[in-house]
Amino acid sequence: MPLRGEADADGRGQLFVGSLEKGLRVLSAFLTGEAHLSLSDIREITKLDKSAAQRFAYTLHALGYLHKDPNTRRYTLSAKMLDWSVAYMQSDHLIQVAGPHLVNLHEETRQAVNLSRLVDTDVIYVIRIPARRARLLSPIVGERVPAFCTASGRAILSRRSDEEVATILDRSHLAPFTPRTICDRRSILARIAAARQVGYTIAEEECLPGELTIAAPIVNADGRSIGGVNMSMTTRDWTPERMRAELAPVLLQTVAALSNLQGSRVAAPALS
Amino acid sequence: MPLRGEADADGRGQLFVGSLEKGLRVLSAFLTGEAHLSLSDIREITKLDKSAAQRFAYTLHALGYLHKDPNTRRYTLSAKMLDWSVAYMQSDHLIQVAGPHLVNLHEETRQAVNLSRLVDTDVIYVIRIPARRARLLSPIVGERVPAFCTASGRAILSRRSDEEVATILDRSHLAPFTPRTICDRRSILARIAAARQVGYTIAEEECLPGELTIAAPIVNADGRSIGGVNMSMTTRDWTPERMRAELAPVLLQTVAALSNLQGSRVAAPALS
DNA sequence: TAGAACGTATCGCATAATGATACGAACGAA
DNA sequence: TTCGTTCGTATCATTATGCGATACGTTCTA
Numbered sequence: 001m002p003l004r005g006e007a008d009a010d011g012r013g014q015l016f017v018g019s020l021e022k023g024l025r026v027l028s029a030f031l032t033g034e035a036h037l038s039l040s041d042i043r044e045i046t047k048l049d050k051s052a053a054q055r056f057a058y059t060l061h062a063l064g065y066l067h068k069d070p071n072t073r074r075y076t077l078s079a080k081m082l083d084w085s086v087a088y089m090q091s092d093h094l095i096q097v098a099g100p101h102l103v104n105l106h107e108e109t110r111q112a113v114n115l116s117r118l119v120d121t122d123v124i125y126v127i128r129i130p131a132r133r134a135r136l137l138s139p140i141v142g143e144r145v146p147a148f149c150t151a152s153g154r155a156i157l158s159r160r161s162d163e164e165v166a167t168i169l170d171r172s173h174l175a176p177f178t179p180r181t182i183c184d185r186r187s188i189l190a191r192i193a194a195a196r197q198v199g200y201t202i203a204e205e206e207c208l209p210g211e212l213t214i215a216a217p218i219v220n221a222d223g224r225s226i227g228g229v230n231m232s233m234t235t236r237d238w239t240p241e242r243m244r245a246e247l248a249p250v251l252l253q254t255v256a257a258l259s260n261l262q263g264s265r266v267a268a269p270a271l272s
Numbered sequence: 273m274p275l276r277g278e279a280d281a282d283g284r285g286q287l288f289v290g291s292l293e294k295g296l297r298v299l300s301a302f303l304t305g306e307a308h309l310s311l312s313d314i315r316e317i318t319k320l321d322k323s324a325a326q327r328f329a330y331t332l333h334a335l336g337y338l339h340k341d342p343n344t345r346r347y348t349l350s351a352k353m354l355d356w357s358v359a360y361m362q363s364d365h366l367i368q369v370a371g372p373h374l375v376n377l378h379e380e381t382r383q384a385v386n387l388s389r390l391v392d393t394d395v396i397y398v399i400r401i402p403a404r405r406a407r408l409l410s411p412i413v414g415e416r417v418p419a420f421c422t423a424s425g426r427a428i429l430s431r432r433s434d435e436e437v438a439t440i441l442d443r444s445h446l447a448p449f450t451p452r453t454i455c456d457r458r459s460i461l462a463r464i465a466a467a468r469q470v471g472y473t474i475a476e477e478e479c480l481p482g483e484l485t486i487a488a489p490i491v492n493a494d495g496r497s498i499g500g501v502n503m504s505m506t507t508r509d510w511t512p513e514r515m516r517a518e519l520a521p522v523l524l525q526t527v528a529a530l531s532n533l534q535g536s537r538v539a540a541p542a543l544s
Numbered sequence: 545t546a547g548a549a550c551g552t553a554t555c556g557c558a559t560a561a562t563g564a565t566a567c568g569a570a571c572g573a574a
Numbered sequence: 575t576t577c578g579t580t581c582g583t584a585t586c587a588t589t590a591t592g593c594g595a596t597a598c599g600t601t602c603t604a
Contacts, residue, residue, distance in 0.1 A: 014553085015330040017592070019561065020295035024335060031355055035363035039582060051563050054583075058287040063296060064392065073582065077360040079389040079396045082414030083303055085357035088349040089412060091307035099409050117351040120336065124351045129409070137371050137401070138410045140361060142354030286584085289561070291592065311551060323594050326552075345551065 022048060026056040027065065027077075036074040085142065092117075094218070094227055095126055097261050102129055102229065105254045109247060111231045116152040119144075121172040123153045123228065131233070148172045148188055149181050151203040151215035152228040158195035159217045159225035165192060180205045199255075200248050202240050210235050214243050216255040220262045229255050294320060298328040299337065299349075308346040357414065364389075366490070366499055367398055369533050374401055374501065377526045381519060383503045388424045391416075393444040395425045395500065403505070420444045420460055421453050423475040423487035424500040430467035431489045431497035437464060452477040471527075472520050474512050482507050486515050488527040492534045501527050 029037055029045040037045070043053040057075055060066040066075045089095055098115050106113045106129045115127035122144040130138055147153025148169060157165050174183040182188055195201035200216040207213075215230035231247055301309055301317040309317070315325040329347055332338040338347045361367055370387050378385045378401045387399035394416040402410055419425025420441060429437050446455040454460055467473035472488040479485075487502035503519055 012334060013330065015327045016334060017291055017295065017327050017331045019289055019291035019592080020328060020331050021335060023289065023292035023295065024337070027356065030363060031359045033362065035365065040580085049563060050582095052561090055287045055289050055561080056292060058285065059289045059292050062284060062288060063293060065296070077356070077363050079360065079364070079391050079398060079414075081356040081360040082396055082398070083416075084299065084349070084353040086412060086414040086416075087303045088351065088353040090305065091302060091349050092351070093307065103409065119351050124354055126351060126354070127409070137375065137399070140358060141413070142351075142358040144355075144358075291561080312549080321594060322551090324592085327592075 022046070022052060023056045023059065026053065026060060030077050036069070036072065036076055038072075038074050042075070089126070089141075092126065094258070094262070098127060098218075098227075098229075098258055101254050101258055102127055105229070105231070105250060108250055109231060111233050111247070114152070114230050114232070116156075116228045116230065118147060118153070118156045118225075118227075121147055121168055123147050123150055123156065126227075145207055146172060148174060149177065149183070149203065149206045150230075151201050151213040152230045154188070154192050154195055154201045154203070155215040155217045155228045155230070156225045158192050158201065159219050159223060165189070177207050178205050178209050182206060198248075199252050202243060204240060205235065212238050212240065212243060214247055214251060216248075216251050218255050218258045218262065220259070226262065229258070294318070294324060295328045295331065298325065298332060299353075302349050308341070308344065308348055310344075310346050314347070361398070361413075364398065366530070366534070370399060370490075370499075370501075370530055373526050373530055374399055377501070377503070377522060380522055381503060383505050383519070386424070386502050386504070388428075388500045388502065390419060390425070390428045390497075390499075393419055393440055395419050395422055395428065398499075417479060418444060420446060421449065421455070421475065421478045422502075423473050423485040424502045426460070426464050426467055426473045426475070427487040427489045427500045427502070428497045430464050430473065431491050431495060437461070449479050450477050450481050454478060470520075471524050474515060476512060477507065484510050484512065484515065486519055486523060488520075488523050490527050490530045490534065492531070498534060501530070 025046045025048065026042055029042050032045060034041065034045075039050075039053055039057060042048070042057055043050060046053065048056070057066065061068050061075065064080050065078055067078045068075050094117075095115065102113045102115060110132045112131040113127075113129045114125050116123045116125050118124075123146070125139070125141060125143050125145075128139045128141055145153070147157060157168065160168075169185060169188065174185065174188075175181075176183050182191065191201060195217075200214060203213045203215075205211055211232055212235055213230050213232045215228050217225040218227045218229065220226050229251065231251060233243075297318045297320065298314055301314050304317060306313065306317075311322075311325055311329060314320070314329055315322060318325065320328070329338065333340050333347065336352050337350055339350045340347050366389075367387065374385045374387060382404045384403040385399075385401045386397050388395045388397050390396075395418070397411070397413060397415050397417075400411045400413055417425070419429060429440065432440075441457060441460065446457070446460075447453075448455050454463065463473060467489075472486060475485045475487075477483055483504055484507055485502050485504045487500050489497040490499045490501065492498050501523065503523065505515075
């Protein structure tokens with residue numbers, strides 16, 4: 001009997017602290033992309049009433065998580081928010097051990113290499129190594145992409161149970177990013193099934209025109225996926241056939257090594 | 273009259289929501305470096321009683337911010353925490369505009385270049401460009417170092433009021449990292465005063481043996497610092513004198529450009 | 545096998561969060 | 575200028591909500 005679960009009238013369990021959720025809702029208001037939020041903006045985005053928005057913004061400001069411009073009276077996120085990401089990065093065992101392996105993979109192939117984790121219906125990039133001679137500023141760690149239409153996502157799903165895949169696809173918004181995005185549920189499941197066979201999967205221009213991606217899952221001792229490794233390249237320089245021939249073997253080697261390392265550890269940190 | 277301020281009996285104002293603070297305290301428990309925390313660990317670190325720790329951990333788990341290992345029953349941070357850092361990165365106007373300037377600075381000097389912001393008594397790195405041929409994995413964004421003994425910190429403080437500097441030093445724990453760390457308050461203030469004159473400052477092995485750092489502040493239209501740019505190198509390859517001669521001019525040029533850009537914007541996001 | 549430590553569940557109570565309301569300042573329109 | 579609106583701030587009675595003492599069951603270990 002798991003902590004009364006959803007058994008409560010309000011659907012969240014007796015132990016659920018509503019105030020905490022509301023406060024985090026206020027912080028989440030800044031995930032919309034708007035940098036400077038007025039109290040009214042917060043009220044509108046979070047659907048909290050005037051007083052609640054006031055109280056939580058006040059509290060977050062007092063704690064240093066929100067900065068308040070004295071002139072415009074608008075709130076912005078403080079750099080203190082980065083503390084959470086540092087703590088996460090340092091706490092995730094997979095990130096710690098994967099680093100050198102990904103660097104090796106990058107040096108052997110000269111392609112962009114990423115490590116990702118599944119959170120809800122999305123894949124979140126947690127390590128990013130840009131392609132040779134690409135931008136000096138590394139791509140953003142923490143970026144989200146939908147699992148259903150990315151190689152990493154489908155690779156991770158290929159080592160999850162059918163039920164889990166089903167519920168994730170249920171919750172996913174199956175909307176196309178490009179003309180080549182595969183949104184049909186049957187086709188998605190077919191791709192996942194194929195990945196289950198060969199151990200990796202390829203996505204062709206499903207998220208970004210001109211981008212090819214190959215990915216494979218890292219699994220724990222139980223065979224359940226705990227993350228994914230992908231490599232991205234352009235349609236100018238590569239074809240899926242060449243990726244299968246030249247990249248798939250070394251990619252599989254990398255995820256196999258990481259999967260074996262996981263076997264010894266008792267606890268795999270921070271899954272979805 | 274600012275929101276009743278500290279005027280309340282409990283010292284935090286009428287509007288302060290204690291439950292939110294407690295919930296965030298639970299998340300902060302993971303900043304200690306321990307990755308896997310049991311309920312008892314959380315209870316001990318946060319000084320919350322058994323029931324409170326239970327409720328907040330339950331809530332954070334229900335919201336997806338904490339992952340709970342079914343076997344060990346220990347909590348870990350979820351990758352969802354990275355959402356905050358992405359939101360912050362995208363919301364901070366200085367980070368957006370500074371990127372290309374820092375890349376230029378890096379390409380002209382071939383040295384490691386960082387952008388930092390002051391939060392409380394620390395400096396937080398928000399952009400990091402590693403030195404040529406350094407590690408492929410970028411240094412961690414969000415890392416904190418004390419303001420009092422770093423070039424960036426003293427550079428930022430050099431464009432703050434004396435009162436502000438005083439209160440920040442009051443709150444700082446003036447402990448040495450290396451034999452050369454300057455912990456004496458008079459000496460620190462002298463360095464800051466010097467930086468106020470020449471526009472930059474140098475720290476010699478104060479944080480890390482063998483590391484030299486030069487830094488200069490970015491200011492807004494009011495002349496108040498909103499961030500700092502620094503460059504780091506080794507004592508093997510450089511001397512302070514050469515840094516003054518070869519690096520200071522181009523560094524000052526960079527921060528001047530960024531400072532002017534700030535002039536036009538109304539609101540500078542996310543100060544300390 | 546006893547005992548301690550831990551996670552989980554329950555429940556009555558009082559505090560602490562609530563939200564309606566009122567106030568004042570800033571802004572724009574007439 | 576003088577309205578009228580909007581926004582941020584402040585107050586307060588009400589009670590829902592978080593609180594914490596307590597009890598239960600399981601897992602270690604001694």
